[in-house]
Amino acid sequence: DAKTTQPTSMDCAEGRAANLPCNHSTISGNEYVYWYRQIHSQGPQYIIHGLKNNETNEMASLIITEDRKSSTLILPHATLRDTAVYYCLFGVNRDDKIIFGKGTRLHILP
Amino acid sequence: DVKVTQSSRYLVKRTGEKVFLECVQDMDHENMFWYRQDPGLGLRLIYFSYDVKMKEKGDIPEGYSVSREKKERFSLILESASTNQTSMYLCASSFPASGHPYQETQYFGPGTRLLVL
Numbered sequence: 001d002a003k004t005t006q007p008t009s010m011d012c013a014e015g016r017a018a019n020l021p022c023n024h025s026t027i028s029g030n031e032y033v034y035w036y037r038q039i040h041s042q043g044p045q046y047i048i049h050g051l052k053n054n055e056t057n058e059m060a061s062l063i064i065t066e067d068r069k070s071s072t073l074i075l076p077h078a079t080l081r082d083t084a085v086y087y088c089l090f091g092v093n094r095d096d097k098i099i100f101g102k103g104t105r106l107h108i109l110p
Numbered sequence: 111d112v113k114v115t116q117s118s119r120y121l122v123k124r125t126g127e128k129v130f131l132e133c134v135q136d137m138d139h140e141n142m143f144w145y146r147q148d149p150g151l152g153l154r155l156i157y158f159s160y161d162v163k164m165k166e167k168g169d170i171p172e173g174y175s176v177s178r179e180k181k182e183r184f185s186l187i188l189e190s191a192s193t194n195q196t197s198m199y200l201c202a203s204s205f206p207a208s209g210h211p212y213q214e215t216q217y218f219g220p221g222t223r224l225l226v227l
Contacts, residue, residue: 034215043114043200043218044153087153099169100145100153 003027004088009105018075020104022088025069033064035073037084038103044087047073083108113137114219116201122225129188131222133201141214142184143202144168144176147221153200159184191226198223 005023012018024033032051036044048055048062050071055062061074075082087103117132133142143158145168155168159178173195177185184203188195199222204214 036216041221043202043221044216046215046217049215099155102150102152 003090003099004101006086006088006101006104008102009107011107011109012075012078013109014080015077018078018082018106018108020073020075020086020088020106021070022073023070024088024090027068027090029068031090033062033068033071033088033090035060035062036087036089036100037082038087039081039084044100047086078106078108080108080110082106114201114203114217116199116219116222118222119220120223120225122227123188123191124227125192127188127191127226129191129224129226131186131188131199131201131224133184133186133203133219134182135184135203135217136182137203137205137217138181139203139205139217140181141204142178143204143216144174144184144186145200145202146170146197147200148197156186193226196224196226 003026032049034049035047037047038044048057048060050062050064062071064071085103085105087100089100114135123129141160144156145153146156147153154170156170156174157165157168157176159165162178162181165176175187201219202216204216
């Protein structure tokens with residue numbers, strides 16, 4: 001079973017910020033939170049990852065709560081090309097199998 | 111840029127055939143993975159390998175085997191294909207980031223859509 005909980009789907013208007021939540025209450029202290037996305041008919045694509053501090057790169061921002069039990073991926077100005085399934089995951093210890101879960105299907109509305 | 115390639119985008123095989131899915135990465139990554147993806151089930155890990163000739167079972171290894179003879183190549187083998195193995199197969203590779211042995215960003219190939227008749 002997936003160790004994270006994400007909404008099944010979300011809608012966001014084009015040009016607005018898309019905020020995708022993820023619960024990962026069983027995460028341990030040395031495990032990073034990763035976000036990937038999968039555009040239709042393509043392999044998943046890495047977006048961003050973080051441990052404790054908020055992170056930002058050219059694709060997105062990642063906000064991690066102080067207790068690390070949840071995080072939010074922010075796409076600041078969503079475009080139609082951001083329509084995809086977004087996966088939140090953790091557990092990259094070699095002895096711990098990585099589980100992607102079902103992700104959130106994000107629809108960007110024109 | 112990291113490049114992960116898979117031998118075929120689409121493949122049609124018959125029940126009982128032996129099927130080889132090949133994956134090659136060009137970034138000298140230690141870790142390689144095979145997943146399958148089915149509607150409503152997300153990505154499920156079949157096998158992964160953290161070094162040449164090393165392999166570990168994922169969540170759904172039954173009916174599959176793997177081979178890693180060279181660092182850049184990881185093969186998934188369906189010994190006797192069955193219709194329930196019709197799926198999208200995704201290969202990925204990763205390299206532990208310096209200073210963070212358990213931090214691994216995975217890079218995925220484009221996928222192979224396999225149909226078993």
